[in-house]
Amino acid sequence: MPKISYTDEFKRAAVALVESGIPQKQVVKDLGVAKTGHLPLQ
Numbered sequence: 001m002p003k004i005s006y007t008d009e010f011k012r013a014a015v016a017l018v019e020s021g022i023p024q025k026q027v028v029k030d031l032g033v034a035k036t037g038h039l040p041l042q
Contacts, residue, residue: 014027
């Protein structure tokens with residue numbers, strides 16, 4: 001399975017959503033990140 005690479009903009013947006021109070025589980029679902037994956041914080 002190919003590794004998915006996320007842009008810095010996508011990463012910043014994901015972090016901002018979580019920091020705004022939206023549960024990480026919801027952000028992952030809304031952004032379409034695989035259930036086995038994590039938010040691309042690295």
